[in-house]
Structures are given as C-alpha cells and as structure tokens.
Amino acid sequence: MPEFAKVGVVGVGAMGGGIVQMAAQAGAEVVLFDARPGGAKAAVEKLGATWDGLAAKGRMTAEAVAAAKARLTPAASIADLARCDLVIEAIVEDLEVKRKTFVELETVVRHDCVLATNTSSLSVTAIAAACARPERVAGYHFFNPVPLMKVVEVIDGARTAAGISGRLAAFAREYGHRPIACIDSPGFVVNHAGRGFGTEALQIVVGEGAAAYADVDRALRDQVGFRLGPFELLDLTGLDVSQPVGESMFRQFYGEARFRPSWLLKQRLDAGLLGRKAGHGFYAHGPEGQEKPPEQAIPRADPRPVWVVAVESAWRDEIVAIVQAAGWPVASGPQPPDDALIVVAPLGHDATAAAEGLQVPATRLVAIDALFGLAKRRVIMAAPGADTGFVEAAHALFAADGTPVTRIRDSAGFIAQRVVATIVNIASDMAQQRIASPADIDDAVRLGLGYPQGPLALGDAVGPERIAAILAALNGLSGDLRYRASPWLRRRAGLGLSLATPEP
Ligand SMILES: NC(=O)c1ccc[n+]([C@@H]2O[C@H](COP(=O)([O-])OP(=O)(O)OC[C@H]3O[C@@H](n4cnc5c(N)ncnc54)[C@H](O)[C@@H]3O)[C@@H](O)[C@H]2O)c1
Structure with missing residues (x-):
C-alpha cells in the first residue's frame, strides 16, 4: 500500500498533471479536479497517452499502464475528493484563490486528510492560516517537468503538525523523488539557494561593468562546469518569470543585500527582451538556437620574459x-x-x-x-x-x-571565484538559519537547479578558507554587505571543517 492510498489533485495543469502521474505510478488511487470544465477528463486522457508512450519505448509494461490508468478518476466537483487521504493543490498562484480552495476542501475531506500546496512563491503558513486545522497543511513543491525533476520540497508551515512532512517525504520516495525537508521561508530551498548565480553575474556585468554577458556565461561553464551560464539561464526561464521572483525574494527578506536585484532586468522586461520565448534576450534566438558570440580575437605578440x-x-x-x-x-x-x-x-x-x-x-x-x-x-x-x-x-x-582566453576588466575575484563564493555563502547561511540540513540543501540544488555539485560540496571542494578569503577581499574592496560571510562559513573555515559539519 502506498503511504497515501487515495490522493486528490486540485488543478491538473502542467504541474498537477505530473503530480497525478507520480501518485498513480506509486500505486495510489487518484481523483483529479480542475475548475476548467472538461479539464480533469482531458488530463486523464493526456496521462493515458503519456503512459502508452512509455510502454511503446519499453519503459513501462502493458500491465503497469493498464493498472495506472485504472487508478485515475476525473471528478465533477470538489466534493468528489471526500474520501482522499491526501489532497495536493496545484491551481493558479494566487494567495486568495488558494485560501478559498483550502477552506472549501476542509468542508469536504475527512478530519485526518493531509492537505498540501504546490505553491512556488507564496507562504505555506499564510495559505494554511485560512484553514480550521492548519496543522494538517504542508507545502509540497515540485519542479517542472514533474516526472523528470526528481526532487520535491516538503515544507513545514509555522503550524504544521509533526509527522505530516515525514509522511509526504515517505510518499515521495515511493514514486522515486528525493524529498527535501525544509521550513516555510521565502523561496524554500531551491529558489533561495539559486539567487546567487544570476545576482552576482549581474553585479559583475552591470554593477561593475567588468565583463560581457557571454564572457560570464563561458567562464562559469568552462571553469566550474555549470551546464548553462547565468544569462543563458535567464534567457531560458524568461524575464517575465525570473524578474518578479527576484523582486519578490528581495522584498520578502526585507532588503537583504545578498538578494538585491539589478535594475537591468526590469528595464529588459519592459523592453520585451524576455529571452528564448521572445526570440531576444541576452542572446538572439533563432531557428538555429541561441546565437554564439565569437571569442575575443587573439592578438599577436612576441615572446618576452x-x-x-x-x-x-x-x-x-x-x-x-x-x-x-x-x-x-x-x-x-x-x-x-x-x-x-x-x-x-x-x-x-x-x-x-x-x-x-x-x-x-x-x-x-x-x-x-x-x-x-x-x-x-x-x-x-x-x-x-x-x-x-x-x-x-x-x-x-x-x-x-x-x-580560449577571456579578458575582463579588473574585478576582485574574477568571474568564477566571486560567483562560486556567493553561491556557497548563501547556502551556508541557509544552513545557519536551519532552513534545511546541509545534505538536503546540496541535493535540492543539484537536482532542482542542475548544478554540477551541491553548493556546500562545491564550497568544500574549493576549500571553505578560500571561499572565506574571496568574500573578505570582495567585502574589503566594495564594502557591500552582500559579501559578508555567513557565520556558518566563517566558523567552519576557521576550524578547518567541512561545510557539512553540523552542530551538537
Ligand atoms: N509551472 C511551474 O514551473 C511550477 C513549478 C512549481 C510550482 N508551480 C506552482 O504550481 C501551481 C500550478 O502551476 P501550473 O504551472 O501547473 O499552472 P497551470 O496553469 O498549468 O495549471 C493550473 C490548473 O489549475 C486550474 N485551476 C485554476 N484555478 C483553479 C481553482 N480555483 N480550482 C481548481 N482548479 C483551478 C486551471 O484550470 C489549470 O488547469 C502554481 O501554484 C504554481 O506556482 C509551478
């Protein structure tokens, strides 16, 4: 028996559809509800086609496909979720609409039914506060596309009862996802840890005029092993998505200098330079894909000592x-x-x-x-x-x-040193704040953002003392509080310990 035998999913769009697939593959009966007339039925048909496709590729047996299909039931109304053990909400990202949905769910489900929200940016605590029993509400934050992104943040709100997130984590393991236990805080783990990459890249290019976009991207790909550079990533995500997230994180942390956005993103958003989806972002995007700016020309020079x-x-x-x-x-x-x-x-x-x-x-x-x-x-x-x-x-x-050689203007920490130090420092401070354990922070970032290593493991590979030295130099030159080292990093660097070292 799966951890939750009967699961309801409210809102079966891009995310909800993937969540239904995971729950059904784990063996749960799944009831699908969507406000859009015919939406639940359409999602059932789409999933059927997905499973048929997996069977055609030999990745699922015909019996498994038939069993999974038989576990899906489209619901005509929210009342059809009455017998669920768990209901996962994946509707529009709007606090008031979500709160209304949770209030309605509570009038329908059993007293021991767990309620979860897939919100990516709202407070789980604020959603739960609308409920008569907020202790049964937790965050369950998946990534897109759900079946391929095998990680889910399991978020304890301020009033979530002990044991709820443990059950959600156990269920995640049943469908092959790595659960990340974290507390309710802006950006949870992945979106919080991911702030440093683009923010520091923009500081280099815009804040200091030290390098060109393409140079920053190439340095981080070639020197550190990131699959995409920060400007390529911004182009892929689209500024209509990432610019508001950056502004919101800065506001939610009350002006924390580490998350201070660059004015440039707002300007480029206003200009419609959204990225790949618009054909223009930091790079031009055409039928041949992303433009490849040429490397800097190599000058001729005679040998000298x-x-x-x-x-x-x-x-x-x-x-x-x-x-x-x-x-x-x-x-x-x-x-x-x-x-x-x-x-x-x-x-x-x-x-x-x-x-x-x-x-x-x-x-x-x-x-x-x-x-x-x-x-x-x-x-x-x-x-x-x-x-x-x-x-x-x-x-x-x-x-x-x-x-290849990249020439930049004078920059404390070049490109790679300062971006890596920033990423390691933010993750260290997340561990300091007990947002999640070091192992969970690292796995969340590796799986959720595709970094070559988790940020704390990366810090250990480089050396915590070196990371601390880079930050001290950056802080000394600029006086910018964004470069102050987290106590977590400082202590471990000072004691010669790994950044994964817990405290008694
Ligand atoms: N798309 C992503 O990358 C992503 C990643 C993680 C989390 N999320 C979160 O997941 C949620 C859903 O996002 P999505 O991308 O799947 O959106 P989507 O638009 O693809 O799907 C939302 C679905 O919810 C339905 N819906 C809207 N209001 C409803 C209501 N009041 N009751 C029932 N159904 C309703 C819509 O008809 C639609 O089918 C949002 O909270 C979003 O922030 C999205």
Whole structure:
C-alpha cells in the first residue's frame, strides 16, 4: 500500500498533471479536479497517452499502464475528493484563490486528510492560516517537468503538525523523488539557494561593468562546469518569470543585500527582451538556437620574459608550465626584470590589489584566475592604466596552446571565484538559519537547479578558507554587505571543517 492510498489533485495543469502521474505510478488511487470544465477528463486522457508512450519505448509494461490508468478518476466537483487521504493543490498562484480552495476542501475531506500546496512563491503558513486545522497543511513543491525533476520540497508551515512532512517525504520516495525537508521561508530551498548565480553575474556585468554577458556565461561553464551560464539561464526561464521572483525574494527578506536585484532586468522586461520565448534576450534566438558570440580575437605578440607569482605554489607551477610550453622565458628572482610581463594568480583580489601588495608595476601586471585550473578556459584581467602591449602579450601567451582566453576588466575575484563564493555563502547561511540540513540543501540544488555539485560540496571542494578569503577581499574592496560571510562559513573555515559539519 502506498503511504497515501487515495490522493486528490486540485488543478491538473502542467504541474498537477505530473503530480497525478507520480501518485498513480506509486500505486495510489487518484481523483483529479480542475475548475476548467472538461479539464480533469482531458488530463486523464493526456496521462493515458503519456503512459502508452512509455510502454511503446519499453519503459513501462502493458500491465503497469493498464493498472495506472485504472487508478485515475476525473471528478465533477470538489466534493468528489471526500474520501482522499491526501489532497495536493496545484491551481493558479494566487494567495486568495488558494485560501478559498483550502477552506472549501476542509468542508469536504475527512478530519485526518493531509492537505498540501504546490505553491512556488507564496507562504505555506499564510495559505494554511485560512484553514480550521492548519496543522494538517504542508507545502509540497515540485519542479517542472514533474516526472523528470526528481526532487520535491516538503515544507513545514509555522503550524504544521509533526509527522505530516515525514509522511509526504515517505510518499515521495515511493514514486522515486528525493524529498527535501525544509521550513516555510521565502523561496524554500531551491529558489533561495539559486539567487546567487544570476545576482552576482549581474553585479559583475552591470554593477561593475567588468565583463560581457557571454564572457560570464563561458567562464562559469568552462571553469566550474555549470551546464548553462547565468544569462543563458535567464534567457531560458524568461524575464517575465525570473524578474518578479527576484523582486519578490528581495522584498520578502526585507532588503537583504545578498538578494538585491539589478535594475537591468526590469528595464529588459519592459523592453520585451524576455529571452528564448521572445526570440531576444541576452542572446538572439533563432531557428538555429541561441546565437554564439565569437571569442575575443587573439592578438599577436612576441615572446618576452614572464615573471610569475601566485598565492598557491601549485598555481605557479601550472602557469610556469604553460609559459615554458609556449617557449617564452621564465624570469626568476625576487623582483621582476624591467621588461618582464608580470603574471599573478590572486585569490579574491583584483589586479590592482595584487600590484599594490607585491609592490610591482601595475602597468606590466596581468592577473589570471587559477582557482579552477587552467585547462578549459583562462580568464585574465589587468589594473586600470595597464600597458595594452603587456595585456595583449599575456592574452597571446595564454592562448598559444589553443585554450580560449577571456579578458575582463579588473574585478576582485574574477568571474568564477566571486560567483562560486556567493553561491556557497548563501547556502551556508541557509544552513545557519536551519532552513534545511546541509545534505538536503546540496541535493535540492543539484537536482532542482542542475548544478554540477551541491553548493556546500562545491564550497568544500574549493576549500571553505578560500571561499572565506574571496568574500573578505570582495567585502574589503566594495564594502557591500552582500559579501559578508555567513557565520556558518566563517566558523567552519576557521576550524578547518567541512561545510557539512553540523552542530551538537
Ligand atoms: N509551472 C511551474 O514551473 C511550477 C513549478 C512549481 C510550482 N508551480 C506552482 O504550481 C501551481 C500550478 O502551476 P501550473 O504551472 O501547473 O499552472 P497551470 O496553469 O498549468 O495549471 C493550473 C490548473 O489549475 C486550474 N485551476 C485554476 N484555478 C483553479 C481553482 N480555483 N480550482 C481548481 N482548479 C483551478 C486551471 O484550470 C489549470 O488547469 C502554481 O501554484 C504554481 O506556482 C509551478
């Protein structure tokens, strides 16, 4: 027997239809209700076709398809949900409409029926507050498309009784989803943890004019392994969806600096540059897909001595090997010779701070981001007033073996260091706030956002002390509170502990 033998789904559109599929595949009888006349019947037919398709591909047996189909019952009215053990609401995202639906549901269902909402942005607590028995109400937040996105946030509202979310989690495991236990808070886990990626990218491009959109996307794909860069992701989601979410999260956290949106998204939304669906976003989108802006042109330069210094000796070795492979002379000695190109690999600092710290001429200095390795892409930058000939020489040198090179303006933490540090810091603060456990935060982000690693695991892979150093440098340069390190991160970095380390 499934955890909930009889499940009702109210609102069987894009999300509700997928939820019905999961519940039926887990063996539950499912009653479908939709306000749109014929909507429930249409959803039953659509699911039947989906299962027939799975059978045709050999992914379901004919018997399983017949059994699943037999478990679906379209309802003519909400009263038909009377005998359900669980009702999941997936109607329009409107607090008042949802509250009205929950009030009506309570007049119909048994006293022990669990009620769940698939809201993505409203307060579960505020929806439950309309109910006579808010303790039976929880959030059950799925992702689109439900059958493929195998993760669901199980959200405890302020008055949700103990045991409710445990049952919803057990049910999720029955249809093969990873349940994420979290408390009711803006954005829950996935949408909260996902704020850093685009916000910091916009800070780099717009707030500081340090790099172009395509450069940020390429750096994060090639250096860190994200499938899509932040601007590609904004284009895919559409600004009509993501811009209001960003504004709402900032408001709901009462102006938390970490979530401060960029004015640019509102402007581009007003301009209709929504992204892929409009044909124009940060990129043009045509029949051949997304435009591919060309890489920066590689300048020509003659070999000259290169003096290398890096905050980590392994980084210096890697850079020296590239210089030697290109056939350029490596200058040794405590000070750079007069004609040498100075290459530095800083952590968190910009080229200006590196020149100041080393007391070497900023005009001949080029900084390179070595934190994520130098194999797939090399991001370089120079201080204001740097000699173009030296910057072009560095570009030519690092491109000599065919590896793409991205030149940006001076930026504390380049692109990848600062975006990764931001993501790790936000996730750390979520753990600090007990929104979810470290393991749940990591799995939610991996499965819900498709990041190559969970944010805390990513922080551990980079090293919590390094993440803390990047944030300290960013905070020092800008004074912006968005870069203040979470106590969770600071303590673990200071003690040399993993970011997954719980407290007794
Ligand atoms: N689409 C997503 O990516 C996504 C992801 C997670 C959560 N959600 C949430 O899921 C819910 C549904 O979103 P969707 O994308 O499936 O929308 P949708 O428009 O595809 O489906 C909503 C369905 O609810 C029905 N409906 C509307 N008001 C109703 C009412 N009062 N009573 C009964 N049925 C009603 C509509 O007829 C429609 O069939 C929203 O709360 C949304 O925020 C959406």
